Amino acid sequence: MTSEGLLVVETERFRGPLDLLLHLIRSQDIDIFDIPVARITRQFLAAIEELSANDVDEAGEFLEMAAALVRIKARMLLPGPSGEEDQDPRAELVRRLLEYEQIREIALRLRTAENDRGRRFAKGFVEPRPRTIAGDVPLTVTWDEVMAAAAGVVAPEEREREHRVFTRPVAMREKVDLIVAAVTRARRIEFDRLIAPWKERVHAVMTLLAGLELGRRRVVSLRQRKPFSPLWIYRGSNVGADVSDMAADDADAVPNEMERDS
Amino acid sequence: MNDASIVEAILFASDAPLTPGDIARADETLDEDRVEAALAALRADYDRSGRAFELREVADGVQLMTRPEFAPYLERFDTVPRTSRLSGPALEALAIVAYRQPISRIEVEYVRGVNSTGVIRTLIERGLVEGVARGEGVGRPVLYGTTSRFMEHFGFASLEDLPRPEDLPVVLRESETTSDLENEEA
Numbered sequence: 001m002t003s004e005g006l007l008v009v010e011t012e013r014f015r016g017p018l019d020l021l022l023h024l025i026r027s028q029d030i031d032i033f034d035i036p037v038a039r040i041t042r043q044f045l046a047a048i049e050e051l052s053a054n055d056v057d058e059a060g061e062f063l064e065m066a067a068a069l070v071r072i073k074a075r076m077l078l079p080g081p082s083g084e085e086d087q088d089p090r091a092e093l094v095r096r097l098l099e100y101e102q103i104r105e106i107a108l109r110l111r112t113a114e115n116d117r118g119r120r121f122a123k124g125f126v127e128p129r130p131r132t133i134a135g136d137v138p139l140t141v142t143w144d145e146v147m148a149a150a151a152g153v154v155a156p157e158e159r160e161r162e163h164r165v166f167t168r169p170v171a172m173r174e175k176v177d178l179i180v181a182a183v184t185r186a187r188r189i190e191f192d193r194l195i196a197p198w199k200e201r202v203h204a205v206m207t208l209l210a211g212l213e214l215g216r217r218r219v220v221s222l223r224q225r226k227p228f229s230p231l232w233i234y235r236g237s238n239v240g241a242d243v244s245d246m247a248a249d250d251a252d253a254v255p256n257e258m259e260r261d262s
Numbered sequence: 263m264n265d266a267s268i269v270e271a272i273l274f275a276s277d278a279p280l281t282p283g284d285i286a287r288a289d290e291t292l293d294e295d296r297v298e299a300a301l302a303a304l305r306a307d308y309d310r311s312g313r314a315f316e317l318r319e320v321a322d323g324v325q326l327m328t329r330p331e332f333a334p335y336l337e338r339f340d341t342v343p344r345t346s347r348l349s350g351p352a353l354e355a356l357a358i359v360a361y362r363q364p365i366s367r368i369e370v371e372y373v374r375g376v377n378s379t380g381v382i383r384t385l386i387e388r389g390l391v392e393g394v395a396r397g398e399g400v401g402r403p404v405l406y407g408t409t410s411r412f413m414e415h416f417g418f419a420s421l422e423d424l425p426r427p428e429d430l431p432v433v434l435r436e437s438e439t440t441s442d443l444e445n446e447e448a
Contacts, residue, residue, distance in 0.1 A: 117417035
């Protein structure tokens with residue numbers, strides 16, 4: 001009787017069963033207040049027939065609507081319990097369809113507003129673009145290698161400790177003079193050479209402290225290319241400056257001042 | 263420094279709309295009336311001198327925004343903040359929340375006829391919708407409402423700017439003639 005047979009519907013185009021139902025009704029100029037339930041149900045079922053079972057939830061939503069349509073048709077055929085015949089079984093479905101149609105229209109208006117707003121730019125926080133993180137590197141170590149590495153672990157050697165107590169601190173003055181003399185002689189000197197004559201760590205400590213203080217006063221400058229590389233002490237711009245006050249820092253060390261060990 | 267310059271500096275530096283009350287907090291000498299006067303002066307100044315930006319009323323406040331005709335130039339820059347567009351289903355769910363708030367997820371799903379867990383989560387993540395109350399009934403479901411971010415996203419000055427249902431072309435009462443329906447198809 002109609003072009004019913006030619007109706008081809010791709011369910012993927014629709015946002016859900018209400019969307020599909022509305023399409024069937026509006027595209028065939030059907031009066032929404034007098035829906036031919038049997039015909040629409042047939043078309044609806046035909047449309048969802050090829051619905052892929054990939055998305056069970058989605059398929060379920062369409063099937064639920066199909067069941068509701070069949071129930072409505074059944075209620076229209078059967079005489080309802082007395083006192084209920086005034087209510088058209090289609091009423092709730094019609095109300096939902098109209099409500100959904102209205103929401104769809106509002107969503108279109110919101111899209112327009114969104115587009116208009118999108119053409120206006122305001123200051124705002126720009127999220128830093130995510131930096132690509134290197135993926136996990138597959139572990140390529142074999143058990144043999146692990147075993148070899150484990151076998152290579154040597155227990156730390158017991159080292160003989162020297163229990164020596166230094167009662168006489170090394171005077172900073174001595175180290176200041178040493179450094180100043182060195183950079184006066186040559187443009188630069190390696191820190192290791194300055195401390196080479198002494199075994200005790202305290203000499204190195206005092207030499208470093210003296211070097212840092214002289215560096216602060218720009219009598220020398222300290223340079224190191226990278227961590228743990230040799231430290232060089234260079235002649236600084238204030239090399240001639242009076243540094244005699246630095247001895248005051250270890251005034252109480254002066255009476256105990258020792259000769260060099262060497 | 264006059265009021266207008268102070269207000270302009272604040273609007274320039276702010277990344278969110280400010281109400282005249284917010285702006286008045288900048289200085290003891292300012293109050294809402296003076297801020298309003300300064301805003302009017304700025305507005306007139308921008309229009310007269312043909313500035314690339316203008317004062318827009320957004321989300322119950324004002325914000326400096328470029329005029330739409332500059333969009334093609336700005337869109338080429340990653341350093342220009344841009345809001346991404348919502349998906350169709352997200353817009354649908356958002357429309358339902360906007361008009362029926364406070365509303366539960368189940369009710370949104372009934373109106374749409376499809377599961378809406380994912381789209382509602384997206385809307386929450388984007389700060390457009392938030393839980394505003396708890397409903398009655400089993401489990402006391404969360405009821406959702408729109409945020410001021412929602413108004414910013416669509417450039418609405420207030421919720422009054424939402425399209426009114428009575429202005430919509432959808433035939434709610436009757437569909438008497440086919441011509442009505444044809445108009446709708448178009």
